[in-house]
Amino acid sequence: xPQLNPVKYLRNQTNKEIYVRLKDGSEYIGRLIATDxxxxxxxxxxxxxxxxxxxxxxxxxxxxxRGSMVQYISFEPEKAAFEALTGGGQG
Numbered sequence: 001x002p003q004l005n006p007v008k009y010l011r012n013q014t015n016k017e018i019y020v021r022l023k024d025g026s027e028y029i030g031r032l033i034a035t036d037x038x039x040x041x042x043x044x045x046x047x048x049x050x051x052x053x054x055x056x057x058x059x060x061x062x063x064x065x066r067g068s069m070v071q072y073i074s075f076e077p078e079k080a081a082f083e084a085l086t087g088g089g090q091g
């Protein structure tokens with residue numbers, strides 16, 4: 001089975017909506033515009049979610065997220081926001 005390069009996979013998600021959770025617990029949803037080898041992200045139409053919830057805390061527009069701060073990324077933003085709210089997916 002060929003190995004998947006995460007940076008290459010992330011680049012293939014350009015112009016798609018993603019969910020990003022940072023190490024500090026903050027959550028964002030937005031359209032991925034660009035990334036680089038260190039997984040820095042640029043999102044457009046970005047929204048910061050209320051911590052642990054689905055409510056929009058702030059509409060931000062274009063944002064830069066430092067790759068070293070990313071805890072995880074989901075390519076299914078609606079599902080990820082629901083799991084964050086309900087605690088789903090934790091064993």
